[in-house]
Amino acid sequence: MQLWQNLPLVMIVLPLMCAVLCSVLRKGAARGLMTGLSLFSGLSMGTLLYLVAQRGESYIYVMGEIGAPFGNELRIGITECLIGLLFCLVLICSILGGWRRLSQEVAENRMHLYGSMVCLLISAMMAITFTNDLFTAYVFIEITTIAACALICSTNKGRTLFAATRYMIMNLLGSGLFLLGLSILYCLTGHLLFPQIEESVTALLADGRYAIPLALACVLMTMGIACKSALYPFHTWLPNAYASATPTSSALLSSMISKMYIFLLIKIFFRAAGSLVFARGIGDILFVFSIVGIILGSVDAIREHHFSRMIAYSSVSQIGYIFLGISLGTEAGMAAALFHILAHSAAKSMLFLSANKLREVSGDSDAFRDIRGSGLRAPLAGVAFAIGASSLVGIPLLGGFTSKVFLSQAGIELGGWRMVTLLLALALSTALNVAYLLRTTMTLYRPGERYPLTRSPLVKDKPFTAAMLAMIAVNVALGIWGGQVMDLIYKGIAMFN
């Protein structure tokens, strides 16, 4: 084993220690530590991706002396590193982009705790991304759930407390369902590590024993993750939580936290219990739910009267796309889902951060009439919003377009009723997306009477500018070099087994 292969261990344990340190540090130091740590995570994730791609195969890192099937293990492959790298980028940009608001909205005596939560989140993100063990995943899901709740309620306004309570209830329900499914699976197979679970599940399926509890375990875990990542019928916690939290928190919640749960689900489906899920039609049910989510999420967004809640609702529809890719059950479907995770994370965090700036220059108003002309008051934020919105709608040369192409390809490959439904849903949802996202973009450049149309002094915000430029670059890069990213994803999937 070479020395660089120990990097994942450092990337998980160091944030844990930083979190503890943050809780005893002063405000400024804690914020610095949190930012430094996110930069470090991004850099090391990039290095790891490069080295693993060079090596050409994934490797197992044993946490302790004894590995599978008795101890904990991490598994590091290209897919994990790629997803992790994007999460790190989102993390850095969210911290920088929401920097000013963070100092305004989070009270002086709470800032160090906020830093500590972000550090724990980094650690949990790394652990969930790399783990090869179902129970470790659950432990870090717990950490993520509590940290996310703290991120929402850190601003301590009446509305955020309400949103956080709702978030907590729905997410604990999700954790509970996941734990139930996990225990049933453990009871049946006697293993917690993915490869061993897959072995025994395949054996059990061949025997035909315990078919009902196995299916139930899968359903429960899927429902749990669906609750936590806001698939359509379980999305009620989402709009308030995303819209009322401080911008850094909402960008992190929408682009990192919900996505890492979905990545975990992808790992469970395709590495632990895949044969089971798609043999029993659970995929088809998921397919129906995601189609409904894609359409109704957009409809909800169109009906929404608040600017930031509208962006939040569009997440519901985008999460539907990701689940759609997963539910196809083919390699192409999974690759499309992974690519959409990348594209949507990049676009959505940018939308949240730029929308916040646009509201800031319009007297913190959430009404559409007030944000008129804000694209002229804050030019960079306006451009960033336009690019993010176009990416979600699916304008060529941007990430969202590429991922829609891959998704339709996956559907066409499959054929049958699912192809027809998928293509129709994509077409309809693109039209709906245009109706609210591009319309809002136009509103940004329409002159309004309430605020001047000249550049506002509030746009002098260097961290925000840097974050927005980086996010724009990522979005455009995902569009232009989509094919290459997809090749990388396929290589990673080939390593999955």
Added chain:
Amino acid sequence: MKKHKSDALARLKNWLEYGDDPLEVEMEEALGEEEAPPIPAEEDAPEWEEREDRKALAPKKEKHPLYDKVYRIAAEVISLMLIAVLLYAAVHMPNFGGADTLVNSEVSAFYVENTLEETGAVNIITGIILDYRGFDTLGESHVLFIGICTVLLLMSIKGEKDEEQRIFEDAYDRHFEPRHDEILQTATRILTPLIVVFGIYIIVNGHLSPGGGFSGGAVLGAGLILYQNAFGYLKVERIFTFRTFKWVSACSLLFYSLAKGYHFFTGANHLESGIHPGVAGNIFSAGLLLPLNAVVGLVVACTMYALYTMFRRGDF
């Protein structure tokens, strides 16, 4: 048809001339209805009676009797269905403790056979949670930490009130503390040392007998809470303040992460760790397990006590 066209043309013209957008007007109207009454600023937060008034002032929620009824019934039906499905699946689960179930497979057999030899822990459970599956436990102990951090984030009133008011409130709090409860104090005087010794016993013997850091720490924390209830904050603060809590938990968790990190590093790279299981059955044996149990115990005890005080006063 013609009317429709001219209508669209008129709207286009309106749009080009930056007139009002009908949809926006509609949205504004809807927003206006939703406007909640302004929430008073923190400094003139209303007393409880006034809050009742505020409740009455708050906008009435629209009533949909039919929807509410259907919602309730649907919720109950779905819950019952879930119960039925779970029961149905439970019937098909393997028999608990049956010899042929897969849980009694190679994994459990391996643990039973090798734990004592490899980790030096007589108590196999401790060996499993702190050694074989130490990564999970590392996460689990940080769940406690994050729990108390969240409570602090929500409830901490430190630095939010001016000094004078704080001193006044402190005095007010202490006035109502049970200072002269003879029965409670006598019982506590006898019980607390026993509880503390018992807690330490559970922690230190974690690798030898049932128990360990989590359960022992809970006992220690309960002892502290009991003592605080009988004698008040002033006495507890002589040995345990917010600073103590902060530094004890932080140092314990840092040590935990460092020790486990070292263990993972040497294990994964097949290096000699220099940690030996020792003689099984001795207190000082089983390598890292004893110190790990000790720090987990400290963290749990501190967290228990901190949670109790935060919910009571919002401060130490």
